[in-house]
Amino acid sequence: xxxxxxxxxxxxxxxxxxxxxxxxxxxxxxxxxxxxxxxxxxxxxxxxxxxxxxxxxxxxxxxxxxxxxxxxxxxxxxxxxxxxxxxxxxxxxxxxxxxxxxxxxxxxxxxxxxxxxxxxxxxxxxxxxxxxxxxxxxxxxxxxxxxxxxxxxxxxxxxxxxxxxxxxxxxxxxxxxxxxxxxxxxxxxxxxxxxxxxxxxxxxxxxxxxxxxxxxxxxxxxxxxxxxxxxxxxxxxxxxxxxxxxxxxxxxxxxxxxxxxxxxxxxxxxxxxxxxxxxxxxxxxxxxxxxxxxxxxxxxxxxxxxxxxxxxxxxxxxxxxxxxxxxxxxxxxxxxxxxxxxxxxxxxxxxxxxxxxxxxxxxxxxxxxxxxxxxxxxxxxxxxxxxxxxxxxxxxxxxxxxxxxxxxxxxxxxxxxxxxxxxxxxxxxxxxxxx
Amino acid sequence: xxxxxxxxxxxxxxxxxxxxxxxxxxxxxxxxxxxxxxxxxxxxxxxxxxxxxxxxxxxxxxxxxxxxxxxxxxxxxxxxxxxxxxxxxxxxxxxxxxxxxxxxxxxxxxxxxxxxxxxxxxxxxxxxxxxxxxxxxxxxxxxxxxxxxxxxxxxxxxxxxxxxxxxxxxxxxxxxxxxxxxxxxxxxxxxxxxxxxxxxxxxxxxxxxxxxxxxxxxxxxxxxxxxxxxxxxxxxxxxxxxxxxxxxxxxxxxxxxxxxxxxxxxxxxxxxxxxxxxxxxxxxxxxxxxxxxxxxxxxxxxxxxxxxxxxxxxxxxxxxxxxxxxxxxxxxxxxxxxxxxxxxxxxxxxxxxxxxxxxxxxxxxxxxxxxxxxxxxxxxxxxxxxxxxxxxxxxxxxxxxxxxxxxxxxxxxxxxxxxxxxxxxxxxxxxxxxxxxxxxxxxxxxxxxxxxxxxxxxxxxxxxxxxxxxxxxxxxxxxxxxxxxxxxxxxxxxxxxxxxxxxxxxxxxxxxxxxxx
Numbered sequence: 015x016x017x018x019x020x021x022x023x024x025x026x027x028x029x030x031x032x033x034x035x036x037x038x039x040x041x042x043x044x045x046x047x048x049x050x051x052x053x054x055x056x057x058x059x060x061x062x063x064x065x066x067x068x069x070x071x072x073x074x075x076x077x078x079x080x081x082x083x084x085x086x087x088x089x090x091x092x093x094x095x096x097x098x099x100x101x102x103x104x105x106x107x108x109x110x111x112x113x114x115x116x117x118x119x120x121x122x123x124x125x126x127x128x129x130x131x132x133x134x135x136x137x138x139x140x141x142x143x144x145x146x147x148x149x150x151x152x153x154x155x156x157x158x159x160x161x162x163x164x165x166x167x168x169x170x171x172x173x174x175x176x177x178x179x180x181x182x183x184x185x186x187x188x189x190x191x192x193x194x195x196x197x198x199x200x201x202x203x204x205x206x207x208x209x210x211x212x213x214x215x216x217x218x219x220x221x222x223x224x225x226x227x228x229x230x231x232x233x234x235x236x237x238x239x240x241x242x243x244x245x246x247x248x249x250x251x252x253x254x255x256x257x258x259x260x261x262x263x264x265x266x267x268x269x270x271x272x273x274x275x276x277x278x279x280x281x282x283x284x285x286x287x288x289x290x291x292x293x294x295x296x297x298x299x300x301x302x303x304x305x306x307x308x309x310x311x312x313x314x315x316x317x318x319x320x321x322x323x324x325x326x327x328x329x330x331x332x333x334x335x336x337x338x339x340x341x342x343x344x345x346x347x348x349x350x351x352x353x354x355x356x357x358x359x360x361x362x363x364x365x366x367x368x369x370x371x372x373x374x375x376x377x378x379x380x381x382x383x384x385x386x387x388x389x390x391x392x393x394x395x396x397x398x399x400x401x402x403x404x405x406x407x408x409x410x411x412x413x414x415x416x417x418x419x420x421x422x423x424x425x426x427x428x429x430x431x432x433x434x435x436x437x438x439x440x441x442x443x444x445x446x447x448x449x
Numbered sequence: 450x451x452x453x454x455x456x457x458x459x460x461x462x463x464x465x466x467x468x469x470x471x472x473x474x475x476x477x478x479x480x481x482x483x484x485x486x487x488x489x490x491x492x493x494x495x496x497x498x499x500x501x502x503x504x505x506x507x508x509x510x511x512x513x514x515x516x517x518x519x520x521x522x523x524x525x526x527x528x529x530x531x532x533x534x535x536x537x538x539x540x541x542x543x544x545x546x547x548x549x550x551x552x553x554x555x556x557x558x559x560x561x562x563x564x565x566x567x568x569x570x571x572x573x574x575x576x577x578x579x580x581x582x583x584x585x586x587x588x589x590x591x592x593x594x595x596x597x598x599x600x601x602x603x604x605x606x607x608x609x610x611x612x613x614x615x616x617x618x619x620x621x622x623x624x625x626x627x628x629x630x631x632x633x634x635x636x637x638x639x640x641x642x643x644x645x646x647x648x649x650x651x652x653x654x655x656x657x658x659x660x661x662x663x664x665x666x667x668x669x670x671x672x673x674x675x676x677x678x679x680x681x682x683x684x685x686x687x688x689x690x691x692x693x694x695x696x697x698x699x700x701x702x703x704x705x706x707x708x709x710x711x712x713x714x715x716x717x718x719x720x721x722x723x724x725x726x727x728x729x730x731x732x733x734x735x736x737x738x739x740x741x742x743x744x745x746x747x748x749x750x751x752x753x754x755x756x757x758x759x760x761x762x763x764x765x766x767x768x769x770x771x772x773x774x775x776x777x778x779x780x781x782x783x784x785x786x787x788x789x790x791x792x793x794x795x796x797x798x799x800x801x802x803x804x805x806x807x808x809x810x811x812x813x814x815x816x817x818x819x820x821x822x823x824x825x826x827x828x829x830x831x832x833x834x835x836x837x838x839x840x841x842x843x844x845x846x847x848x849x850x851x852x853x854x855x856x857x858x859x860x861x862x863x864x865x866x867x868x869x870x871x872x873x874x875x876x877x878x879x880x881x882x883x884x885x886x887x888x889x890x891x892x893x894x895x896x897x898x899x900x901x902x903x904x905x906x907x908x909x910x911x912x913x914x915x916x917x918x919x920x921x922x923x924x925x926x927x928x929x930x931x932x933x934x935x936x937x938x939x940x941x942x943x944x945x946x947x948x949x950x951x952x953x954x955x956x957x958x959x960x961x962x963x964x965x966x
Contacts, residue, residue, distance in 0.1 A: 056951075059948070059951065059952075061956050069961070072960075075960070075961045075962060075965055077961065077965050135956060135957050135958070136902070136906075136957075137902070137905070137916075137919070137920060137923070137957050137959075138916045138920075139920070139957050139958050139959070139966035140958075140966050141956060141957070141958055142958075170850075170852065172852055172853075172854065172903045172906070172907075173899075173902045173903040173906050174906060175906040175907070175909050175910035177909060177910050177912075178905070178906050178909030178910055178916050178919055179916065180916070181909060181915045181916030181917070181919075182909075182915075182916025182917055182919065182920060183916065184916065185917075202849050203849050204848070204849035204850035204851065204852060205849075205852050205853075268956070270899065270902050270903075270952070271952065271956075335947060336943050336944040336947045337944055337947050337948055337951070342940070343938075343939045343940060343943050344939055344940060345730070345733075345939045363726055363938075363939065364726050364727070366938065367935050367938060367946075369723070369932075369935070370928060370931070370932075371927055371928050371931035371932075371950075371953075372924060372927070372928060372954075372959060372960045373960075374960055376960075377950075379943075380947075380950070416955070417950050417951050417954045417955040418954055418960065420955070420958075422955065
């Protein structure tokens, strides 16, 4: 191994899920020299719905229309939930700052002020969330008003049946009609993939063909729903163009992941963060990290072998859970993978999971994770910060179950915002934003 | 409705009996409360015993296994992978037990050839370096689902009838005679009755409950056995530990995977037959002594079955007879009722034959049994449990419109269609669970998380299910798969489970009631 000239930055963020990407944005906006390291991770599995808080208590499955009231109730009942460290103004500012960035990068979001919305899923269930990509919005509005709509699926696109969705949704949204579109396919292949369709629809020819295929089915409907195939990098432009051709609103329904929705987020973040001067080491991992009591963290970064060294006085750990690689379990114990931080967890594998998958209480192992102080610093076994300049954000945090509470994105974004705020406060000096 | 014989139970014994009777020209109706192979017939090793395992504990059962195993290899060869087997001992195993083994096998007429430890390890490199003895025996692997489905299909072709998801709720008796069997469809709640001359209780672990409906007390004991399935096939042959029967002494190939087990846990009740974390740890640790890779390999799931044993005294389930019992209930006051219980997968044909002999004797039918000589017919609809078959067929056919609904195991829509046709012929119900039981869907690394959604969409799309029924179907399918995943959730499997929960709870909200969705 040859000696490498280290890359110096103010803050190294490890993890490229919603928390890591958001942290990089907030850090760049505050003038920190920021490095972001991580594999694509779970963001390509994202629905791109911004959940804030939907269900509490999970045992009763109570769905909340007002996420802020839900957070207040949650914090009252479960004071160790990371939301308890986040005033609602902070959460609000964090989400606004992130959504402003995404909008500026051609991925605008919509929602109701201070109210959750319900989005139709690929199974015809209604998912409670807070903000949705603009390309989904007409569906939210149409569902609220029970407008007659056409749902179209695509021949060869698996796991997405308009007939199934319309049937499952019929009690809450009667008047859904369905059709199946046959869109141009790669010769010799009957299967079509959402990503390929989406990239094709960035071309005018394919949008014309889509509009022509839909045209005969529009009588008596007021909007059209499609699987999420309306482009990757220019989804709003694709949406508007097809809407204009149809003369009515169009909306998307997320397909089974990994689909276009996660890719859009990934590409939008990568483009926007690069433009903000964040140094991106994507498709890389931190292979080793040392945590000196004084001086910089030293992180060895590479794909398989270490390829470069990053030195940074501060690190935000946003490596996620098992899927993201931030946590790993053997047969006995759950470990944090980068610094071997203490992981709050149930005592032994017998207590990790309930006996039934859909137990409404959720599985205890999903509340395992890293405990933090009010400054978002991981704690050691004695309850003291492991390191003065090591922070954690996102789903790796203990005492939350984002899948059941429907708080994943909100928690990721707000904890990233808070961790960056702490980092800025500890840097002791500010640099002008890099050009 | 009327039939000569009502057979209660859609396990291997029940379907074997239906075929045997059909071959003798006797009409039957098979009723099964759940689905085919819902009990021990679908939750075993898939080991076609040479009999060597029982030479010490139960020589009579060993001889039965020897003969019946040989017959199945010949007559149902399409359900068998004739792998051969090894019995191996490791350092610390009882030397006298090893020394006795060849003689005991010889006494039962079972071929057991000693080979050197080096030869054994070259045949099966996964074997421990601490091996001290090895014998080759004629064990084999059998697909119990394929075997059961073909038995039933042949019976149906010959005029038998079957009703799945149909529970026996009672018997209408007339003195010493059952004249009608009352039935309820478990899916629709619809009640019917069937008149029959003879009634056979082949309900496996549930035989006691069935007998109780006729106010007959049947003494049985229940021994739960759990097994683990590895992600990949570790050995070509069946590998047995050469020691007195204990936990995790058998590793059996199952197509592209290996199956290791079992445990033996005495049960009092049958309401929750699930594998546990404690059992998976016990299996893994014990089996790793024989095959060290079992300590580090990835597991795909676990499952549990109940050995229905005829006994009156409790004790270790393994020490009880593996032989079966044919119980003529004339002694209990009912002249046209009999129970066939206990036994093994390997001896199912013999059990069915003995039961059929008694039924025919009572009916005055003189036609001889034919299952000892007539090969089992093979049916196209039943072959899809075989690993590797559907990708092979799919590649050969090369039809671009034939989409793969299960990507882990490469099961295309055409295979699903064939399976659905088979379910209809069997009198079953088309859904995720019944299709999964008859194919490789849900058996790969995603364990149904993704293929479950695709299959659900496919079924709703072709009008088999409404949207809401599809949701219920998916919940039930995932719940069942998950019970087998829970004991092996660490490392990669835990990551996979998190992805499944993110999709099904995080996105679809399946943990919430339909009212909230």
